[in-house]
Each structure stands twice: as structure tokens, then as C-alpha cells.
Amino acid sequence: MNEAIVEKGLFLLSIFSILIFLLIIIFIILESFPAFQHIGISNILFGINWAPDNGFYGILPMILGSIIVTVFALLIAIPLSIGCAIYIEEFSQNHIKTLFKPIIQTLAGIPSIVYGFFGLMVLVPISRDFFGGSGFTILVASMVLAIMILPTIISLSQDAINSVPSEYVESSLALGSTHIQTIKNIILPKASLKITTAIILAMGRAIGETLAIIMVAGNVAEIPTSILSPVRTLTSNIALEMGYAIDIHYNSLFATAVVLFSIIMVLMIISNVIEHKWGC
Amino acid sequence: MDKKYFILALILIIGVILSQNHPHSIEINMVGSTSVQPVCEQLAQAYMETHPNITINIQGGGSNFGIKSLRNEIAEMGMCSMELENNYNLTTYELGHEGIVIAVNPANNVTNLTDYQLQQIYSGNITNWQEVGGVNKTITVLTREEGSGTLNAFKKLIMNGSDITQNAIVLNSQGSLKQAISQNPDAIGFVPYSYLDNGVNAVAINGIYPTMDSIANGSYILQRPFLLLTNSEINNQTQDFLNWLNSSEATFIINQNRIVRSF
DSSP: OHHHHHHHHHHHHHHHHHHHHHHHHHHHHHHHHHHHHHHOHHHHHHOOOEEGGGTEEOOHHHHHHHHHHHHHHHHHHHHHHHHHHHIIIIIOOHHHHHHHHHHHHHHHHSOHHHHHHHIIIIIHHHHHHHHOSOSOOHHHHHHHHHHHHHHHHHHHHHHHHHTSOHHHHHHHHHTTOOHHHHIIIIIHHHHHHHHHHHHHHHHHHHHHOOHHHHHHHBOOOSOOOSTTSOBOOHHHHHHHHTTTOOHHHHHHHHHHHHHHHHHHHHHHHHHHHHHHHSOO | OHHHHHHHHHHHHHHHHHHOSSTTOEEEEEEEOTTTHHHHHHHHHHHHHHOTTEEEEEEOSOHHHHHHHHHTTSOSEEEEOSOOSSOTTEEEEEEEEEEEEEEEOTTOOOOEEOHHHHHHHHTTSOOBGGGGTSOSOBOEEEEEOTTOHHHHHHIIIIITTOOOOTTSEEESSHHHHHHHHHHOTTEEEEEEGGGOOTTSEEOEETTBOOOHHHHHTTOSOOEEEEEEEEESSOOHHHHHHHHHTTSHHHHHHHHHTTOBOOO
């Protein structure tokens, strides 16, 4: 009797979280519907002009902006974090390992506005001094994002490296390969799937990041022409204008959210497919 | 088991009692412009100290939201930071005027711009400081996000219907905009008068610097009113609060926020 109640209770609780998720999706889609209806899907997705005052609601610059910033952030973060994970797991002594862990955890726990402030106060002026212009650039935004996703990739890659069976490593060493050869030919290939999922998770985080990016990216709704252009991402577009938007402008921000949501869903599906189809 | 429930119920009851610390308090709701919000919060706090039976709730959302809330009678007062185009039978109380300062980096040697030059800079036709008497450097134009009240006031007063250049860097708060100007010798931007400090320099518009006097007598053109709106029928508590705004205590707070009362 008692057990049945607990079971039902837990079932209700789990249904509840799924229900909230569905409600959010329905809400976003319903709110965005008038925008797609009045402006047209292709005008929203492929329009290159965002000027709500004049009736232009194209979000292509923001889609490209989000993708470009994320790609550059990954280019910076992947070598740094995988290198870091390999060092911690394979080379560092125990006391260094115990030192690294809390530091990386702290890095993950710093609120994004602090990263944004750091970017605004330190990286933006450096970028301006070196490259001229306003200093609000894709480069700075990507660097800030890269720092923010480092902990995710590092800790997940550490797990990946850890989970390579020790027999493989020992056999490789026993056969006479050096430590470096073992890492290169046994550990990394074996861990590569999990590392890929780590990267995709980080990608999701990077695309979703808002506050820090608003502070350093310049938020110009134009298709960027170089890595030193300012950029506006999908999330910044929503956060910047939601406070005051009314009517179709408001709905078009929800349309932006739908696009963002779809991108993140696709990433999640890819990471799940990788994990289940080829996962170890 | 019974004891547990008893304790839980006790906690709930105590919580409910504690959360009603003024059992007979009367609420006044103020909704509207986020620019007017900070000074209203300070005013409300001071007012509530001397009037413990009144609770003033303040919420942002923008001037238009304030007007809407008044008309739907979900608020007693609306905060508005722009000239009303249609007064909807609302009663207006003027809190004062806020100057909008055109700010540049202290290293910038440009001290005066005409309103036409300003319009040309913001519409992207003037792109180099040399064209307005400065050094040969590209102007970094900073602006606020679409919908910001300060941006709307700026557009209305300066832009004459033309659009802000697409190259303008968009920042989402007065604070970060001022920060960006204080770091960048080539930047130009607009911030409320109360944000003016040593980090940035104010530029004179048509030869007139923003000061308390020039804003009060209207010779400094970049300014907007801070209004409190009420419905034509008004309850005693709200009327008392509006009367209190003329007291020396309220005037002190308003002055401290560098909101200028016209004479």
C-alpha cells in the first residue's frame, strides 16, 4: 500500500517536470505564431534586416552571429580544455590534481555577468588597442564564451579519459609504447566519442549564453564581415528587446526563441545519437 | 506522525502572520518607466517611513505599460518618462525634468556639437571626429537597445525621423554605456544627467552645457519630463503622497537624483 503511494507520487513528480517542459514549448510556439503568420517564415529566417521600428524582422544576422561566435569559442576552448584534461588525468601528480579540481569547479560556478564584466573591462580595451575600432568584437565575445565553456569540456573530458579501461592502457604500455604514444593511439581514440558529446554539450551552453555576450559583443544586428565586427546573437536579441517589445515585435522575439530552441534541440539529438549509436 | 503535521501547520500559521506585518496597510501601486523607477523607490521608502500604514509597490515595465495599467485600473499611479501625446483623461503630476547628456571620453577634445552635427553622427553621415573639430579618428557610436526610453527621447529630440546608423554599438544599460565611453577615447553616447561623473565629459549642445539651470530653464534642449500619472478620480492616500512630493524631504531626494524641477 505504502509503496504504491510512493511510486505514484514519484510518477506524478516526474510527469510534472515533463509537463512544465511541454508547457514552455507550447507557450513559445503560441506566442511566436503571430510573427510567423504576419511576417512570413522565410522573411524571418532569411531576412537580413532587423529594424522593428520600420517593420523589418529578419533574424539571419543573429543566426549567423550565434553560430560564428560559438564556432570561434569552440576553436579556442577545445585545444585548451582537452590539453588540460589530458594533463590532469595523465601527467599531474595527485596534489596538483586535487588543486585543479576545485579551481575548475569554481570556474564553472562564476556567474556569467562576472565574465561579461571582465570582458568589458579587460578584453574589450585590449582588443581596441590592438585592432582599433570599438573593441566590441566577435573575437572578444568568443574568448569570453571560451572561458565559460572550459570547465564543461575539461571535466567531461576528464571523465572520458578516466573511463578508458586500464587494461588497454597497460597493454599498450607493456607492448613498449611510450606514454605519449599510448595517449595518442589508445586513450584519445577510445575517449573521443565521449569527448565529442562533451563538446556538443558545451556548444549548447555557448549558444544559450546571453548576459556575458550582451556586454562585450556590441549587439549590432548586421551580418558580420570579419572577426573584428560586432555581432548580435539570438539570445542577446531576445534579452535586449524583450523588456519593451509590444505586439508583433514581441511575437518576433518569441520567433527568435523558437529558432534558438530548434538549434539547441538539434544539438541535443546529435549528442544523444552519438552516445547511443556508437557509444561505448 | 501527528506531531510532524502539527509542527508543519504551526510553521505555516506563523509564516502567514509574519508576512502580514502591517495588517491594516493600504497599498498604492506605481507602475511604469524604469527611468523614473529609482527616484520613485527612494521617495516611496522615505514616505513609508513616516506613513507606516501605507505600502507603496513599485514596478517597472516602461512608460506605455504604466499608462495601460492605469487605464485598466490595476495601478493607482503611472510613471512616465516622455511627453504625453494623448492624455487619455489622465491627471499629470510633473516630478521634474531629466537632462540627457551627450557624453564623450575625457581625452576627447570636442566640447561642442550642434544638434545637426549630432544627428549626422548618429545617422552615420559623419564618421570621423575630424569633421566636427576633433582628431582624425573614426567615431565609435554607442546607443541603447530598441525600446529604451532614453533612446526614444534621443530619437525624438535629435534624429528628426532618420534612423540610427546600423554600425552603432548597442549596449543594454546606462551603466555599461557610460563604462564603454570612459574606456574609449573615440566613443560618443548618451546617458541621463545623473550618470555624469569624472569618467566621462559632457558635450555642449548648440553651445549650452547641461547644468541644473540650463535644464530648468529649457535652454539645454536634450531633456525629457518625468511624470506621475493618475486617473482623474484619485483616492485620498494617493493624493496625500502627491502632496507630500512638494515637501522639503521629497524635494531633497528629487534633487539628489539630479532631476530638475522647472520654475
